[in-house]
Amino acid sequence: MNHSAFKRRELLQAAAGATALGTLPQVFAQGNFDWKRYAGQSLEVHLIKSPRGELLQRHQKEFEDLTGIKVGAEQMPEQQSRQKTVIEFNSGRTSFDVVHLSYHVQKRQFAKGKWMEDLRPMFANAAPPDFDQKDYSAGGMFYATQSDGRIDSLPLNLDPWILYYNKELFAAKGVAYPKSYAEILEAAKKLHDPANGVAGFVGRGLKNANVPLWTGFFLGWGGQFFDAAGKLATETPEAIASATLYRDLLKTTGPAGIAGYNWNESQSLFLQGKAAMWIDGSGFAPPLEDATKSKVVGKVGYGVMPPGPKAQVSATFGDGIGVSSFSKKKEAAFLYIVWATNKAMQARMLATGSGAPVRLSAYGDKEAIANLKVPAAWLTAVAESLRIAKPGLPIIEPVTEFRDVYGIALNNMLTGGDVAAELKKATAEFAPVVAKSES
The missing domain is CATH 3.40.190.10 (Periplasmic binding protein-like II)
Known part of the structure; x- marks a missing residue:
């Protein structure tokens, strides 16, 4: 992360020349990647009730139009969500294909059961050209990576x-x-x-x-x-x-x-x-x-x-989103989590104050900065804090x-x-x- 990019002056200069958030660039159709490859399928998405969950549901139609995949999404308060996911994972069948998790509570629990799909094979074979794995912050990828090397989720939000x-x-x-x-x-x-x-x-x-x-x-x-x-x-x-x-x-x-x-x-x-x-x-x-x-x-x-x-x-604390190991539609579910954590969605998260994005590019996005609902000093503090982030709980x-x-x-x-x-x-x-x- 470039330290100088987050200084107040640069942030304010970027904001001054920016346009409305509604024109955030959507760089989806790249190369020969076929976003419609699973058109006609349907996914069930389990979200924790939060600003992130609300943001994903608000823009869900964008994913459906892009892919031709229908999405049924539910938000559930965190305590009830924890109970539901544990019961369903332990049963060996899940009603959801995609699951939202709190890393500081559920990372180790989900890892022991191998309840989420290892995404590494999909990075090379099923990700769009603009996926840009290196754009995810080190702190976010630390949370998403298990002790055995498996990456079984994509980071969504960090809260330093x-x-x-x-x-x-x-x-x-x-x-x-x-x-x-x-x-x-x-x-x-x-x-x-x-x-x-x-x-x-x-x-x-x-x-x-x-x-x-x-x-x-x-x-x-x-x-x-x-x-x-x-x-x-x-x-x-x-x-x-x-x-x-x-x-x-x-x-x-x-x-x-x-x-x-x-x-x-x-x-x-x-x-x-x-x-x-x-x-x-x-x-x-x-x-x-x-x-x-x-x-x-x-x-x-x-x-x-x-x-x-x-x-x-x-x-720092955080949440991420992954694919249920019991899903029958893992590839379509992978497309959803890639979309959910893409650069445009992360910029929207920043601008709306829905969380602290894990993608580094969001902190230099002119349109997101222009639409901040808090002072630029907050953005500077968050960006610098992510450079020194460590999990706040074992x-x-x-x-x-x-x-x-x-x-x-x-x-x-x-x-x-x-x-x-x-x-x-x-x-x-x-x-x-x-x-x-x-x-």
Whole structure:
């Protein structure tokens, strides 16, 4: 990725000369590739209810007209989707040909069952000339690639965590954007003003939801979820130091009741102008710039996570789309996922704020940039964050249990629990769970 391509000036210049999004180039008919080769077939597509799912359904007719393939698509809330897909995959028959998945929860689970088709043979034999596999970001392809080398999905969206900050509050107290983890805490303390109802920092304190905030700091400390021998490494000095920062930020500079805050409470406080900093997923930006909801329109800064003591990391999550191994129409289903993740669709995703595209080309698309619903600074932060992206949760089957166990430990720290003791207890509780899942 070209670093300079994402500087604010270049982005604004690109936006200034762009045309409407409706004229996004559709470069489908290339060479001798026959998009109609499976015309007359029908596909069932299972989507997670999300902005990405809505975008795909909104443009579904484009795929149908292009290929002559009829699509039946459903969107289902994430929890119900997880239940449905596991039941159907375990039965050996799926009602869907194409499946949308959350990598941070389902990647390892789907891999163990080999529930999705290995796409590598299709890349060479069934992909259109404009497929351009190298255009997918390294972070996206990391998620899409299993440990045995199989690529059993195409990445659709990445959600890097960024630092939102209130520029007005920073300027009023002469505080500079933090350049390290220590400076995040230092800035939060300077900006914390409970007498005026302003928290120096807000973030997730609610158990389970809180884990990604801690793990982001953990990765910046150079932490690894497992050591070289495969042993759980969540009571190490890096784990303790990062959890201590988590506790200190929320407990000493957060709002009252922080232990009950999820992303929505954090966002609400920030958009009211009552929090100086907030770390969370990049997809939460649009409401901050909506004058009907936000008191901080035009005052929000979008920053890349500062370096930790050992590494600069943006904890990142993502989703992808693949072909069911039980589908009888794998080749037609492959065409759908290629279309779903093509350059035009990814540019639309960016422009509508439906997610952070995994295709690098989207971030240089003039028309998408011209139609951004958030400032160009957000795009810069997202693009730079994707360069330092690492999965924010361990890629294991019992990831929900991981969040539950460590979420309780973090919550206990906010209410007086000793950091090292809580991590030791959580590690002892979770170790047999993960060991059983890998046996």
